[in-house]
Amino acid sequence: MKPILEASSVKKQFKGRGRSLDVMALDGVDFLIHPGEVIGIVGESGSGKSTLSRILVGIEKATEGKVLHNGEAVESPDDWQKLRLDIQYIFQDPFLSLAPHMTVGQSIRDGLDIRGEGTPLERDERVSKILELVGLKASDANSYPAVFSGGQKQRICLARALILNPKVIICDEIVSGLDVSVQAQILNLLVELNQKNGVGLIFVSHDLRVVKYLCQRIIVMHQGLIVEANNTEELFANPKHEYTQHLLSSVPAGLSIAGV
């Protein structure tokens, strides 16, 4: 099977301002994801995991290297638009990523409106369906984001991404701000979307426990480089790189006496 999305020797340098130095956020990184795959990117803050995922959808431009979509280099603005038909992005903070003055229905419908898919009536129907898919009510489309809790807002963001039938969703720390009971609801929803609808996921997180649960393959990043990549079981059973070992030993293990 051909990878749907690839990054090839990507480098990203952020120019320093004033006295601060230039930062090499990514120092030559290769990455690829096949349709239907769930890949975790872990690392501490500053390791480059968010920069990599932002480059993959073109929110940041790589200083060097290429992004490939279905095996072809993405270069012109048209290429990027085509890429975004397949790839969606969900941000960490659901409170900041929904327009407060638009109803939930309008926010979710926006992508369809821009692409001009279907008649207006059909679009509304799709909004209702997608809201039910993520565990909300069709009538929620008429409410504003302010009346929803954090977990519900993250479901709305998920609905907004899903309505365009993406092949891959990039989730940048999307459960970090949520309580565990709600976090588990969202994680199980992602599992269901992957297993039933075949949506691929790139799951960026600093929480190894969550990544272990969700992902088939894991990439460990440190100081702008991928230091280890392996399938989940191998990586946890037999971490090779020193930094991976350090990360694994830092995870709070206190709950293990509860038998979980």
Next chain:
Amino acid sequence: MNKNNLLSIKNLTISLEGRPNTSPIVQDLNFEVNAGEVLGIVGESGSGKSLTGLSILNMLPKGVYISAGQILADGKDITKSEKKLLRTYRGTLFSIVFQDPGSALNPSRTIGKLLSDVARAHGNSSKGNIREKSIEMLKDVGFPNPEERLKSFPFQLSGGLRQRVAIAMALINRPKILIADEPTTSLDVSVQKGILDLIRRRTIEDGIGCIFISHDLGVIAEVADRVMIMYSGQVVEEGPMASVLTNPKHPYTRGLIASAPSMKSSLAQPLRPIPGSLPPVGRTPSGCAFQDRCPEKALGDCNAANPTWFNDANNQSHRWLCHSEAKK
């Protein structure tokens, strides 16, 4: 009274001002903190855990007040103390470490100044003395090269180092009680471990009492001796850490454990989330607060009157609040 007892909270109730029809946001809380131990408070956002911490320092936000109960620190009732007196308590008797060290430290002061400010405001040390004290304190919290870093500003430090500075500021006047409100939530796992170890070590070595507040049961399990599980303003289960974890009694505690991913979790054993969400602040239902989300509701008379406390037969200090003891 127990000689090691540093703080006891009796029937503490926190309510919203001018909203007589709402239920209290913290209800009838009772607990003690002893020297050399960490008490963990776990709960979801909105459960009242942070307000409990703030109420001890009398730092409740506007519109929220202590409507009943007592806070006894070192044997004194401080609930209705005058402002001036409270000032002397803060910093020397209690201190607090907040979640985000980035916004808790004054960005325009150097590390040295931040520490000497606190030392001078509450202690009675001379200038030279303060410098030595600051360096010693920074060493105690595992800060590398403290002599050279006294002139650094907070923005020049990493998140983990900033939190170490915040902890040094909290401990420099040797308080008896340290309140740590989600001190590691904004930090990376690898840094988190160091901070947890530090708080544990200082608690034991200095014989202080620590209240550690977090939404992450996994973190609390690492650091606490005893734990209180809060839900919608009430404690629903409390007891020694090991007993609560190995033998959780309240359906909410069981739900928390079942929904928390751990290093052993995999898709073969799916997480079991607690359905629904916390009742809105001030609208705790009568009867059991957890009834709407409880998977074992059918077993008891959950909206009738108030639930009662049950004690674990093997461990009398482990107790939980429910309508029916039989729930499994």
